[in-house]
Amino acid sequence: xxxxxxxxxxxxxxxxxxxxxxxxxxxxxxxxxxxxxxxxxxxxxxxxxxxxxxxxxxxxxxxxxxxxxxxxxxxxxxxxxxxxxxxxxxxxxxxxxxxxxxxxxxxxxxxxxxxxxxxxxxxxxxxxxxxxxxxxxxxxxxxxxxxxxxxxxxxxxxxxxxxxxxxxxxxxxxxxxxxxxxxxxxxxxxxxxxxxxxxxxxxxxxxxxxxxxxxxxxxxxxxxxxxxxxxxxxxxxxxxxxxxxxxxxxxxxxxxxxxxxxxxxxxxxxxxxxxx
Amino acid sequence: xxxxxxxxxxxxxxxxxxxxxxxxxxxxxxxxxxxxxxxxxxxxxxxxxxxxxxxxxxxxxxxxxxxxxxxxxxxxxxxxxxxxxxxxxxxxxxxxxxxxxxxxxxxxxxxxxxxxxxxxxxxxxxxxxxxxxxxxxxxxxxxxxxxxxxxxxxxxxxxxxxxxxxxxxxxxxxxxxxxxxxxxxxxxxxxxxxxxxxxxxxxxxxxxxxxxxxxxxxxxxxxxxxxxxxxxxxxxxxxxxxxxxxxxxxxxxxxxxxxxxxxxxxxxxxxxxxxx
Numbered sequence: 001x002x003x004x005x006x007x008x009x010x011x012x013x014x015x016x017x018x019x020x021x022x023x024x025x026x027x028x029x030x031x032x033x034x035x036x037x038x039x040x041x042x043x044x045x046x047x048x049x050x051x052x053x054x055x056x057x058x059x060x061x062x063x064x065x066x067x068x069x070x071x072x073x074x075x076x077x078x079x080x081x082x083x084x085x086x087x088x089x090x091x092x093x094x095x096x097x098x099x100x101x102x103x104x105x106x107x108x109x110x111x112x113x114x115x116x117x118x119x120x121x122x123x124x125x126x127x128x129x130x131x132x133x134x135x136x137x138x139x140x141x142x143x144x145x146x147x148x149x150x151x152x153x154x155x156x157x158x159x160x161x162x163x164x165x166x167x168x169x170x171x172x173x174x175x176x177x178x179x180x181x182x183x184x185x186x187x188x189x190x191x192x193x194x195x196x197x198x199x200x201x202x203x204x205x206x207x208x209x210x211x212x213x214x215x216x217x218x219x220x221x222x223x224x225x226x227x228x229x230x231x232x233x234x235x236x237x238x239x240x241x242x243x244x245x246x247x248x249x250x251x252x253x254x255x256x257x258x259x260x261x262x263x264x265x266x267x268x269x270x271x272x273x274x275x276x
Numbered sequence: 277x278x279x280x281x282x283x284x285x286x287x288x289x290x291x292x293x294x295x296x297x298x299x300x301x302x303x304x305x306x307x308x309x310x311x312x313x314x315x316x317x318x319x320x321x322x323x324x325x326x327x328x329x330x331x332x333x334x335x336x337x338x339x340x341x342x343x344x345x346x347x348x349x350x351x352x353x354x355x356x357x358x359x360x361x362x363x364x365x366x367x368x369x370x371x372x373x374x375x376x377x378x379x380x381x382x383x384x385x386x387x388x389x390x391x392x393x394x395x396x397x398x399x400x401x402x403x404x405x406x407x408x409x410x411x412x413x414x415x416x417x418x419x420x421x422x423x424x425x426x427x428x429x430x431x432x433x434x435x436x437x438x439x440x441x442x443x444x445x446x447x448x449x450x451x452x453x454x455x456x457x458x459x460x461x462x463x464x465x466x467x468x469x470x471x472x473x474x475x476x477x478x479x480x481x482x483x484x485x486x487x488x489x490x491x492x493x494x495x496x497x498x499x500x501x502x503x504x505x506x507x508x509x510x511x512x513x514x515x516x517x518x519x520x521x522x523x524x525x526x527x528x529x530x531x532x533x534x535x536x537x538x539x540x541x542x543x544x545x546x547x548x549x550x551x552x
Contacts, residue, residue, distance in 0.1 A: 019297050021292075023278065024303070026306065027308070029423075102391075111298050148306060149421055
């Protein structure tokens with residue numbers, strides 16, 4: 001649930017009054033982009049990376065952002081202040097705006113929502129997650145659009161298969177999870193897909209890590225290559241680096257967090273708590 | 277622009293007050309379905325076909341419609357009555373609803389909007405439309421979802437290329453326009469794509485027409501086959517059957533409406549004005 005106040009076009013509204021007219025192009029045509037980052041004790045994490053991506057997504061979709069970077073940062077700070085919630089996830093949502101005919105773009109609506117986080121829940125986990133593979137290539141994968149039509153539609157499928165999330169592949173070439181990047185550990189390599197994916201901010205940080213005895217590389221790999229891995233993990237803003245225990249019902253390693261995933265997770269935490 | 281009143285979850289609101297909370301899953305994840313049909317002098321056109329498709333789209337996306345067919349029809353009639361607009365387009369929009377976490381489905385929101393139509397504008401046209409081809413396969417093509425991410429994003433591309441609409445192909449195999457089906461006339465055949473498309477209501481009517489000297493068939497065909505056609509037209513609820521004058525800058529026939537397109541259009545008008 002969002003915090004008490006929500007910002008719409010740089011005005012604050014109580015969450016229950018935060019409403020958008022039904023002619024918005026997100027409603028009619030699923031047209032919009034977003035970004036999401038964490039704020040820990042009023043300190044936004046990797047904010048420049050998220051802003052770079054947000055403004056780039058907007059540009060790629062021909063959506064103008066009514067606030068520049070300085071103004072956007074100020075709007076976020078005001079929202080945090082007003083809500084009195086120092087540790088949270090912040091979602092920036094930019095829609096196609098009110099459309100005259102339900103098809104053409106209007107003036108984009110900018111919605112900023114704050115979601116309180118519980119740091120105790122954040123910083124630990126009980127067990128690895130179970131993934132189920134599914135063949136689907138997201139459209140415009142390099143842009144952070146609001147298109148999660150397949151991902152949401154797959155919720156019942158995930159439930160039936162006792163899975164926590166989906167792992168997409170494109171005719172056998174593994175790409176990503178709907179909201180996370182995916183890494184495998186095989187031999188002396190840590191590998192994540194190179195193409196047809198959203199290049200996550202957390203993923204980009206991990207690619208720069210040093211893990212003793214391993215090389216970290218971007219390279220496409222296939223479903224067949226999952227038979228030889230000793231670890232797998234996902235990365236995302238929400239979940240940092242999170243171990244994968246099983247894929248399609250087959251256990252990875254012993255199903256517990258492996259030494260590489262643990263190191264990646266620890267390095268991420270160091271970076272996040274050191275980031276200013 | 278929508279008429280004065282809009283129905284949200286079976287309650288009437290003034291258009292300017294017709295608003296949806298920002299936590300709706302259409303806003304966050306582009307998750308929703310819709311349908312659109314015409315009402316001519318209070319007579320809804322092909323309503324059973326549109327209802328069949330609407331309830332089927334809802335089912336395919338795991339969205340419950342709060343009204344059954346009888347109740348939905350009543351809600352539409354009340355809206356028409358309240359607006360005092362006897363001839364219009366009616367849009368049924370069903371969203372993923374208010375989501376607790378911005379990802380899971382909520383209770384769907386049902387929005388019914390009425391768009392006044394000018395019958396004089398409806399029933400004539402000046403010239404054929406110009407299409408530009410583009411390689412893109414829509415996801416879940418058989419469901420009428422709100423995903424028009426590519427179509428809307430292509431508006432500047434269309435403008436640059438002086439085109440009125442896009443014609444999608446899937447690596448060379450022609451499928452459909454973003455909001456219409458596509459037919460060609462070649463030799464003694466009238467052909468429309470068979471696979472990976474939304475099977476429009478108007479298309480289904482045309483497939484049952486008798487046109488002297490021609491066979492009407494569903495069969496996939498490629499970009500290469502466009503070199504040998506003497507007519508092309510699109511079909512949709514909005515545009516009935518509408519001639520295509522040029523594709524990728526190349527004139528079809530003499531660029532004017534051809535005899536087959538004219539017959540299809542006339543038969544559609546007969547059917548629509550006879551439909552009860």
